[in-house]
Amino acid sequence: xxxxxxxxxxxxxxxxxxxxxxxxxxxxxxxxxxxxxxxxxxxxxxxxxxxxxxxxxxxxxxxxxxxxxxxxxxxxxxxxxxxxxxxxxxxxxxxxxxxxxxxxxxxxxxxxxxxxxxxxxxxxxxxxxxxxxxxxxxxxxxxxxxx
Numbered sequence: 348x349x350x351x352x353x354x355x356x357x358x359x360x361x362x363x364x365x366x367x368x369x370x371x372x373x374x375x376x377x378x379x380x381x382x383x384x385x386x387x388x389x390x391x392x393x394x395x396x397x398x399x400x401x402x403x404x405x406x407x408x409x410x411x412x413x414x415x416x417x418x419x420x421x422x423x424x425x426x427x428x429x430x431x432x433x434x435x436x437x438x439x440x441x442x443x444x445x446x447x448x449x450x451x452x453x454x455x456x457x458x459x460x461x462x463x464x465x466x467x468x469x470x471x472x473x474x475x476x477x478x479x480x481x482x483x484x485x486x487x488x489x490x491x492x493x494x
């Protein structure tokens with residue numbers, strides 16, 4: 348007439364297996380989401396690490412051609428760097444320099460190549476200066492020089 352003990356155990360076993368399946372599915376989805384997120388973060392970190400540059404001028408001898416001081420920027424990373432006033436910001440002595448006051452010799456720098464950063468001579472006065480050039484992914488280089 349009623350369920351025997353074996354029947355009751357069978358119902359509880361089936362319920363436990365169903366609950367375990369649901370929990371496993373949820374944990375699997377969370378793990379996959381976490382894995383995807385970590386992969387994306389690692390990819391972005393790798394991108395950031397592959398982009399690097401260095402200002403390679405002689406700090407006591409900055410060339411001045413046609414009203415522009417010339418600074419040499421070498422790509423020491425493993426990826427091409429886009430060189431525009433939109434991808435780079437320039438600070439001299441802690442002051443942001445207007446995008447109209449500087450430009451690059453080329454639109455991009457391949458790995459191991461050098462581009463020229465032209466800064467209007469009117470921006471700089473005689474004396475010692477500290478320049479910070481901030482590029483893509485907030486990669487930056489500082490350079491102390493004398494005019």
